[in-house]
């Protein structure tokens with residue numbers, strides 16, 4: 054008891070950034086519950102284990118190298134059943150969502166999702182979840198027994214979790230092969246006409262742009278600023294711009310000198326992809342839009358008026 | 368192919384969010400609610416599957432304010448059946464919702480359950496994978512590109528940076544849909560009105576949720592703002608900043 058187990062995430066043959074962020078969260082929490090930090094590496098490699106030095110121990114579970122929700126969930130459950138850690142931590146990511154929820158339901162463990170912070174006090178685990186598109190934080194009490202948390206990306210810097218050298222390793226057995234769910238292949242992202250990750254200046258449009266034809270407004274401004282146009286996910290899902298222009302959790306991470314966000318609310322999944330830009334300027338009609346919390350400069354107003362005035366002045 | 372799509376209403380995040388007197392949840396009395404956009408994608412994907420490969424789409428929702436509107440709208444968009452689950456709390460935690468829905472899916476029967484990948488208030492986990500676990504079916508989050516064939520379904524699971532994996536699953540299964548293959552269709556008000564006079568919403572009594580693991584809420588509060596953005600007054604100010612940064 055009192056131990057924190059981190060579900061080490063890997064993708065495309067490499068540990069995910071989230072894994073290192075979790076090790077940072079877990080270290081702080083382990084101090085609070087008086088336990089140690091164990092990384093659970095399912096289907097990973099020796100090279101991955103050698104990067105988990107920030108953990109006290111790694112439990113290696115043999116499984117197919119490519120993530121399979123059923124196989125990995127079963128492998129994780131076997132480890133948790135045997136070891137009974139107090140906290141199991143996964144990423145609030147595509148993989149972590151599958152695994153954490155399945156474990157919570159099957160093992161009857163209370164869960165808190167999308168946590169910015171997980172701590173312990175008086176024997177209980179407390180977690181702060183980021184909800185409602187980043188407009189509310191909710192603190193939960195997960196009690197003193199075994200529980201599950203998923204952590205939101207970017208709440209801490211991954212740097213403190215990067216430490217080379219494999220920790221003590223333990224055999225976690227072999228994950229039972231999934232019988233109903235089969236991994237077929239990885240599909241690599243399509244290369245776009247423009248690489249938005251290498252641009253100095255990005256003009257990014259969100260749902261506030263309203264309709265496809267009006268993307269032209271941003272394109273014209275971008276041309277004037279020698280910038281490229283990027284977008285939030287709904288614009289891509291609507292088929293108005295190619296996937297290679299998407300910024301965020303399921304899109305690309307960008308770090309331009311200037312990121313001009315037009316009609317983007319600043320949902321956590323979008324911020325994940327751009328909050329490290331050197332200068333962020335946001336234009337939004339909603340004065341409470343979460344984008345204004347990460348932006349360096351903000352303007353409350355209609356993006357069409359603002360862009361028109363900018364074009365006049367340029 | 369029987370497809371069940373649970374529909375959930377969430378606060379419109381463009382509006383100001385009010386916290387209830389308890390300090391632990393939103394004040395649902397005053398909030399403007401709307402259909403969770405990811406549920407709208409799940410419904411659209413279900414309708415697309417029905418239109419391309421046949422099947423029957425059932426929209427279900429836990430009884431609550433405006434639930435009839437949500438369900439009639441789903442019918443107007445092309446759902447075959449609408450079912451209202453009575454006697455359950457529409458604002459309950461997701462473990463409870465998943466238990467209630469697992470009971471409903473068991474009674475209705477389904478080959479495929481499509482839920483939205485997440486909803487704005489997912490404090491205790493996401494509905495899709497919880498529901499899958501309670502049904503003891505395979506469940507996968509963050510999916511798109513669904514293609515059913517016989518008793519199987521192939522689909523894409525999205526990761527970061529545009530990377531995806533292709534999977535194949537034996538049905539029944541639960542999918543947490545990120546995006547439908549097309550923009551969710553719109554049902555004109557006139558069509559919804561017409562459906563209201565001709566179609567019927569069925570009722571189903573909620574099964575007991577039983578014991579679910581609960582993380583209790585201690586408090587809800589808006590995030591403590593950092594320094595925040597320096598607020599500008601005009602487009603000219605933006606240009607001034609761009610000049611300082613050497614962009615123009």
Ligand SMILES: Cc1cc2nc3c(=O)[nH]c(=O)nc-3n(C[C@H](O)[C@H](O)[C@H](O)COP(=O)(O)OP(=O)(O)OC[C@H]3O[C@@H](n4cnc5c(N)ncnc54)[C@H](O)[C@@H]3O)c2cc1C
Nearest residue numbers: 259260261285286301302303304316317318322338339356
């Ligand atoms: C697993 C997962 C992965 C995701 N990955 C991504 C991702 O990679 N990238 C991403 O962006 N999202 C992603 N999302 C979606 C994310 O949750 C949000 O839905 C999305 O970022 C919202 O985009 P938006 O800000 O453009 O739209 P909205 O949230 O609808 O915001 C539109 C904004 O425009 C403002 N507005 C409206 N009209 C005007 C006007 N005329 N002038 C100025 N402002 C105006 C509104 O006030 C509002 O703030 C993901 C979600 C999930 C569940």
Ligand SMILES: Nc1ncnc2c1ncn2[C@@H]1O[C@H](COP(=O)(O)O)[C@@H](O)[C@H]1O
Nearest residue numbers: 265266268269272275281282293294295
């Ligand atoms: N009128 C338009 N409607 C929709 N998308 C557009 C429009 N104009 C440009 N785009 C998209 O915006 C991207 C940016 O264009 P550009 O920065 O000029 O290369 C293009 O790749 C197009 O996908």
